[in-house]
Amino acid sequence: MNENFLLASTSSLYGGQYLEYLTPHLQELFSGIRTLLFIPYARPSGISHESYTEKASAYFKILGIEVVGLHKFSNPQKAIEEAQAYFTGGGNTFLLTKMLHEHSLMELLATQVKTGKPYLGTSAGSNIGGLSIKTTNDMPIVYPPSFDAMGLIPYNLNPHYLDPDPTLKHNGETRETRIMEYLTQNNIPVLGLREGNWIRKKNQKLLIEGSCSTRIFEPGKVPYEVEAPYPLNF
Amino acid sequence: MNENFLLASTSSLYGGQYLEYLTPHLQELFSGIRTLLFIPYARPSGISHESYTEKASAYFKILGIEVVGLHKFSNPQKAIEEAQAYFTGGGNTFLLTKMLHEHSLMELLATQVKTGKPYLGTSAGSNIGGLSIKTTNDMPIVYPPSFDAMGLIPYNLNPHYLDPDPTLKHNGETRETRIMEYLTQNNIPVLGLREGNWIRKKNQKLLIEGSCSTRIFEPGKVPYEVEAPYPLNF
Numbered sequence: 001m002n003e004n005f006l007l008a009s010t011s012s013l014y015g016g017q018y019l020e021y022l023t024p025h026l027q028e029l030f031s032g033i034r035t036l037l038f039i040p041y042a043r044p045s046g047i048s049h050e051s052y053t054e055k056a057s058a059y060f061k062i063l064g065i066e067v068v069g070l071h072k073f074s075n076p077q078k079a080i081e082e083a084q085a086y087f088t089g090g091g092n093t094f095l096l097t098k099m100l101h102e103h104s105l106m107e108l109l110a111t112q113v114k115t116g117k118p119y120l121g122t123s124a125g126s127n128i129g130g131l132s133i134k135t136t137n138d139m140p141i142v143y144p145p146s147f148d149a150m151g152l153i154p155y156n157l158n159p160h161y162l163d164p165d166p167t168l169k170h171n172g173e174t175r176e177t178r179i180m181e182y183l184t185q186n187n188i189p190v191l192g193l194r195e196g197n198w199i200r201k202k203n204q205k206l207l208i209e210g211s212c213s214t215r216i217f218e219p220g221k222v223p224y225e226v227e228a229p230y231p232l233n234f
Numbered sequence: 235m236n237e238n239f240l241l242a243s244t245s246s247l248y249g250g251q252y253l254e255y256l257t258p259h260l261q262e263l264f265s266g267i268r269t270l271l272f273i274p275y276a277r278p279s280g281i282s283h284e285s286y287t288e289k290a291s292a293y294f295k296i297l298g299i300e301v302v303g304l305h306k307f308s309n310p311q312k313a314i315e316e317a318q319a320y321f322t323g324g325g326n327t328f329l330l331t332k333m334l335h336e337h338s339l340m341e342l343l344a345t346q347v348k349t350g351k352p353y354l355g356t357s358a359g360s361n362i363g364g365l366s367i368k369t370t371n372d373m374p375i376v377y378p379p380s381f382d383a384m385g386l387i388p389y390n391l392n393p394h395y396l397d398p399d400p401t402l403k404h405n406g407e408t409r410e411t412r413i414m415e416y417l418t419q420n421n422i423p424v425l426g427l428r429e430g431n432w433i434r435k436k437n438q439k440l441l442i443e444g445s446c447s448t449r450i451f452e453p454g455k456v457p458y459e460v461e462a463p464y465p466l467n468f
Contacts, residue, residue, distance in 0.1 A: 014403035045411055046418035092415050094374075134375050139412040140328075140368050141419045143381045147374060160406035169248035171429055172394035177279055178373040181326050184280035185375045195405055 004029065005119040005152055007126035008198040009159040009210075011090055019059050019122075021196070025209075027063060029118050029202075030085055035066045037083035039109075041099040042091025042124040052089060060087075080108050083117070090123025090159075093136040097128060098144035110150035119152070123159045129199070130156040135182055135190050137175075153199060153206060153232070156182075161192035161215060179217045190217040197228055206232040238263065239353040239386055241360035242432040243393040243444075245324050253293050253356075255430070259443075261297060263352050263436075264319055269300045271317035273343075275333040276325025276358040290323060314342050317351070324357025324393075327370040331362060332378035344384035353386070357393045363433070364390040369416055369424050371409075387433060387440060387466070390416075395426035395449060413451045424451040431462060440466040 006022070006029050013021050030036065040052040053069030060067045067087070073079035080086075086109065088096070100106040106128070113119040121129050127136045128149040135156040164174040173181075179190050191199070197210030208214050208230040217223045240256070240263050247255045264270065274286040287303030294301045301321070307313035314320075320343065322330070334340040340362070347353040355363050361370050362383040369390040398408040407415075413424050425433070431444030442448050442464040451457045 010405045012405055014405065043418070046415050095419065135373060137373070137406060139416055140370065140374055140381060141416040147377045160404065162404060162406065170394065170396060171244045171246055171248065172371060172396065181280050182373055182375040184277070185329065
């Protein structure tokens, strides 16, 4: 399998424009692609599928790529099968996962991506690239039929990974505590992907890339930091 | 129904001891109670049921109340039916909810609390007092058979409510954004309960009490702040 995907922690860096920091990498990922299927189901801040697709369109127009929204198709399964490349935007991971499972699209999308068609995920769209959505940060606003995801990588992802803030006078759990709780119930390692980092699969290699270090959580080990680029062996 | 319950945002305030800030209110809630059934299923930081029960025991000993852990009973349904008072501690809401549903305890516990037996919840233990756990902050580390909760109040709770931090150079969603996303999918109002506040039902009255203001999110309305004590009409 010669997969070609990019799973980013975030769509935008602080002070930056939408997808701007990823531009050279997206030009490479989508090289030769003229039309992209956009999956708008995660609906950040509850915006409509239409508005969300317009946002993605505006960016990809600069790269000479046309964007079509999955919500436009009466047969979304056929749309996924026939598309040449994919982008799943961020928002609410539970809403995204529910829609994909209810329309029998999760496995279908994974199958297509595994044939080598380019796939971009940001935030929630990256979460579904892991084995399950059990390490999302999102609020469970809807009940999906399953937490299983595409399993493009043999890990779970925690996008927007945040270090504990020692100045915070607040007793909510830190991100690290939450992921350690996850590891008491699951045997799958977690990549704590800070904003500015992404997972890249190409030429049969799986790498963490980007500008930050990444925190890796493995069962039975003390969490540890790795610097990008970092090869993930599996 | 003359319910008698207290649903607290957090078990501890910054710099305070476990349950310390609630002591006078717990003395009133558990007046006349000698033995308390502790539900340790939420396992904060993955600690054992046994260790968690010991933590609760150490506190309640000061109030002259003996604590028994639900995990000790071979028949947890019978234990719930026979108990005179309850405390569900915080931790992971998904783990708690999964355990309660899998052992057919969620509705049973609700039924008992509705007869007037005193109930204390903190954090995850308060979340399950709402209509569903769809506004928990916790990570979905396990897949519960349902997100339905006890419905002691006609609201959902968001414990540990946090205001947006304008200094944060981070693109993860704010708590308010998450709750507004929830309201695009659900018609149930949400109480954003800051640490230091709790919901109290006694003498047929439902009140928000505590030291902070509370942010209320209702479908179709701009979120608004109320000062405690605040009567919830329903």
